[in-house]
Amino acid sequence: MITLQNNDPEVWRAIQAEKERQQNTIDLIAAENICSLAVQEAQGSSMTNKYAEGYARRRWYAGCGNVDTVEELAIARAKQIFGAEHVNVQPHAGSQANMAVCFTVLKPGDRILGMDLSHGGHLTHGFKKNFSGTMYEIAQYGVKKDTGYIDYDEVRSIAVKTKPKMIIAGASAYPRVLDFPRFRKIADEVGALFMADIAHIAGLVAGGAHPSPVPYADFTTSTTHKTLRGPRGGMIMCKSKYAKQIDSMVFPGIQGGPFMHAIAAKAVAFKEAMTDEFKQCQHQTVKNARAMAQEFVKMGYTIVSGGTDNHLFLIDLRSKKITGKEAQLALERADIILNRNTIPYDEAGASANEPNGIRIGTPTITSRGIKEAEAIKIAECIDKVLSQPNDNKTKESVQKIVKDICSAHPLY
Numbered sequence: 001m002i003t004l005q006n007n008d009p010e011v012w013r014a015i016q017a018e019k020e021r022q023q024n025t026i027d028l029i030a031a032e033n034i035c036s037l038a039v040q041e042a043q044g045s046s047m048t049n050k051y052a053e054g055y056a057r058r059r060w061y062a063g064c065g066n067v068d069t070v071e072e073l074a075i076a077r078a079k080q081i082f083g084a085e086h087v088n089v090q091p092h093a094g095s096q097a098n099m100a101v102c103f104t105v106l107k108p109g110d111r112i113l114g115m116d117l118s119h120g121g122h123l124t125h126g127f128k129k130n131f132s133g134t135m136y137e138i139a140q141y142g143v144k145k146d147t148g149y150i151d152y153d154e155v156r157s158i159a160v161k162t163k164p165k166m167i168i169a170g171a172s173a174y175p176r177v178l179d180f181p182r183f184r185k186i187a188d189e190v191g192a193l194f195m196a197d198i199a200h201i202a203g204l205v206a207g208g209a210h211p212s213p214v215p216y217a218d219f220t221t222s223t224t225h226k227t228l229r230g231p232r233g234g235m236i237m238c239k240s241k242y243a244k245q246i247d248s249m250v251f252p253g254i255q256g257g258p259f260m261h262a263i264a265a266k267a268v269a270f271k272e273a274m275t276d277e278f279k280q281c282q283h284q285t286v287k288n289a290r291a292m293a294q295e296f297v298k299m300g301y302t303i304v305s306g307g308t309d310n311h312l313f314l315i316d317l318r319s320k321k322i323t324g325k326e327a328q329l330a331l332e333r334a335d336i337i338l339n340r341n342t343i344p345y346d347e348a349g350a351s352a353n354e355p356n357g358i359r360i361g362t363p364t365i366t367s368r369g370i371k372e373a374e375a376i377k378i379a380e381c382i383d384k385v386l387s388q389p390n391d392n393k394t395k396e397s398v399q400k401i402v403k404d405i406c407s408a409h410p411l412y
């Protein structure tokens with residue numbers, strides 16, 4: 001980045017510092033990952049200069065031959081990975097993918113049934129300050145209080161009662177397998193459309209570590225930057241009969257020119273997602289999450305639903321003398337990066353800003369080659385910090401372990 005260094009040292013320094021931060025800290029944010037240098041090179045390429053409103057071979061601008069090539073590659077590869085009938089790789093992010101589906105099939109005032117945000121759902125599934133919550137009537141399902149699992153009989157009875165136009169399956173903080181065939185059945189019973197949002201688990205699905213919704217869902221939306229390990233972005237998969245409508249809702253419905261540099265990077269990430277190395281990494285991600293969750297149970301922590309089937313789990317800190325925010329800050333001081341999170345049925349008075357849980361995800365540590373033994377070591381480090389959040393000696397001893405693990409596992 002020699003040109004950047006010369007021309008804009010302030011930005012260059014921040015980017016260098018961010019690179020070092022990523023290398024020298026343990027990242028347990030479940031929504032993050034480390035994409036390859038090849039993906040980053042594509043994303044940092046001159047394709048960012050190109051306007052390409054429209055779709056490959058039918059653009060509004062001249063000079064689109066090369067960007068057509070990468071968009072066609074991205075679509076063909078995504079179809080191969082997920083077995084989708086139709087793919088749109090233009091959504092700028094996961095939220096735009098969900099917005100495009102909603103705008104395609106719903107009218108303002110229609111009802112959607114999605115998972116409660118405080119039980120693990122996403123903002124775009126009906127949060128009151130999100131477009132989904134302001135434009136549509138919202139019905140919500142959650143997890144069972146005693147098990148932490150989605151209760152499909154309850155989902156069904158809410159669906160029967162509220163007659164939604166669309167049911168959304170998918171979450172940002174649900175540690176268990178989603179039963180897509182069951183959601184399809186419920187949707188059919190009440191005459192609803194079915195959208196699966198695999199933003200978090202797309203990599204697991206691609207790698208065979210979580211069942212795929214694609215055969216069952218009318219629409220499957222995703223981000224490309226979470227477990228899928230691509231550039232920051234979104235995508236939509238759907239049945240052929242919705243292809244035209246979805247495409248014209250993404251452009252010109254809600255977006256202008258697509259980010260062709262990001263689409264090039266998506267194509268690269270999709271090629272990587274077809275390798276055996278990627279598939280093994282996805283299975284290892286689940287193994288690491290399971291090993292850590294088990295270790296926390298052994299150390300006396302309460303884990304929502306008792307464990308995990310995927311890349312993340314939630315620690316309920318209510319039995320510990322620490323809030324989610326205090327835990328997040330104390331761990332950050334020790335170079336362990338994660339986020340506070342609501343837990344289902346959090347105490348009254350606990351807000352989204354002051355929740356009683358933390359969310360732990362293993363995509364990034366697994367991408368850098370960490371396996372169960374070191375994942376367990378990291379869990380022990382977290383326990384040390386949470387037991388002595390303000391003790392400097394504890395912090396320093398954890399920082400040393402973090403440093404050793406990080407230098408043994410360079411990001412690239």
Ligand SMILES: *Cc1c(COP(=O)(O)O)cnc(C)c1O
Nearest residue numbers: 093094095122170171172199223
């Ligand atoms: C992250 C996420 C999204 C949206 O992602 P952005 O790219 O941040 O807009 C949508 N749905 C779910 C379930 C998510 O976890």
